[in-house]
Each structure stands twice: as structure tokens, then as C-alpha cells.
Amino acid sequence: MSLTSTDDPGPLAERRRDRRLFGGLIAAAMFAFFTLDLMGRPIVAVAAYWTFVAGAIVVLYRSDVIMDERDAALERITSHRTIQVIGGGLLVLAPGIDALAEANVYDVPPLVDGVLFGWGAVFVVWGLAYGVTRLRR
Amino acid sequence: MFETESTDHDPLAARRRSRRVIWGLVALGCLAYLAGIALGLPFVGVGLYWLCCVAFVGYGFVTEAEPYDERDQEIQAKAAGSTLGAAAFALIAGGPGMAALEAANAYTAPGWFWGAMGALACLFGVFTVAMTYHQRST
Secondary structure (H helix, E strand, O other), rough: OOOOOOOOOHHHHHHHHHHHHHHHHHHHHHHHHHHHHHHOHHHHHHHHHHHHHHHHHHHHHHHOOOOHHHHHHHHHHHHHHHHHHHHHHHHHHHHHHHHHHOOOOOOHHHHHHHHHHHHHHHHHHHHHHHHHHHOOO | OOOOOOOOOOOHHHHHHHHHHHHHHHHHHHHHHHHHHOOOHHHHHHHHHHHHHHHHHHHHHHHOOOOOOOHHHHHHHHHHHHHHHHHHHHHHHHHHHHHHHOOOOOOOOHHHHHHHHOOOOOOOOHHHHHHHHHHHHH
């Protein structure tokens, strides 16, 4: 071994390894879920899926190199934009759908009600998160 | 007019005013909508509501005042990040879990449940598009 070579893998290699580990665990979770589900073992499939996902989450939180500040900032601005787009869609569509039902013109299937409920729930969570973030500063 | 009197642009007053306009439009739209429903004229109510929506967006383009400063925007973005985390958890835990319960004939989810899961999946579709856009633009 020459004097200049090093055993220390360095942060970039570490990041590559952790990212591969994370992606591999997510892929394994998907693969396990669909394979076991097709084999007619739905409960086992979900248990395996959650195990792999839990492993991926552990990797994500234990590793301090998988995401740097730049990634975190990008994620924040992207989440902000996502909430704005979904919020705009909900605020524009929901009263229109409700008015159609009120006028007895068209009743949407429960699936659409579920979609609106899901987006509404996202906003309630956002409101709570906003309140908590604001109070903690 | 006195010579010392100033017509200088006051950013704080402008911010207060722009917030009042924005929230006034929101309140007006909601009131118009509820009144339309109560009076049995749902389409009139929705029309007025959408008019207020258009005015809301239009005001954002026209005004030079920023209704929210960087600090507010940062808090909003942080809250959005936490929200997406919670939504990811609900989707990852809820979707496959309910699918398994249904496949095992243990419990059948009501119709709206899959709509809500679809809404969350759609949220991440938008997130992916936004991520691609911001990655390209930074």
C-alpha cells in the first residue's frame, strides 16, 4: 500500500452506499409486496413490505450523508409548491362539485368524495404543522 | 400639503393592505357561496365564488406588495415538508395495509378510502413533477 492511499471511504462513497442501501430496501419492499400478494399471501406480503420500509426509514435517519442541506432545501420548496397546487385544485373544484350535487344535477361517486376528503385532510395537517412550526420559533 | 409630508412607499402598510384584500376576497367568496346554497341558487353561488378566486389570483399578479415575508414563507415551506412526510406515512402504512385486509376478506374499506389514497398518491405525483422542475431550474 502506498503512503497516499487511504482506507477511509470518504463522505461521497458513504453517501453512495447509503443511497444504494435505501433504494435497494424500497425496491425489495415493492418486490416482496407484489410477489407475495400474487402468491396469495396478502398478510405476509404487507408484513414483509412494512419491514423493508421500516429498514429504509432507519437507513434514512441513521445516515447523515444521504441528504445534505441542499437536498433538504429543495425538498422544502418542492413540498411548498405541491401544497399550493393541490390546495388551488381543491379550493376551485370542491365547491363546484358540491354545487352540482346541491342542484341535483350530478352526484359524484364516493371515490371522488374520498379524493376531496384526502386533500382536505392534507390541509388540516398543513395547518397544524404551520401552527407548530410558528410557535416553536 | 406640508413639505415634510411624505408619500413614500410604506412596505408594512402595503403588506397589511394586501393581506386585507386577500382575506377579504376569501371571506367574500365563501359568503357568496354559502348564500347561494342557502337561497337554492348553487350555481350563482359557485359562480361568485370562482369570480373571487379569479380576483384573488389576479390581485396577486397586479400588486407589488408581498403579503407574506421570507420568514412566513420559510415557515410555510417547513410546514409543507412535515405535511408531505405525514402524507407519505399515511399512504405507505394505509394503502398496502388495507389492501391486505381486503384480500384476506377481513375488512372491506368504504368507497371513499381508496379515493383518499388516490388523493395522496396524486400529491406525490405533483411533488415529483415539482421536484423535477426545481432540480432543473436550480
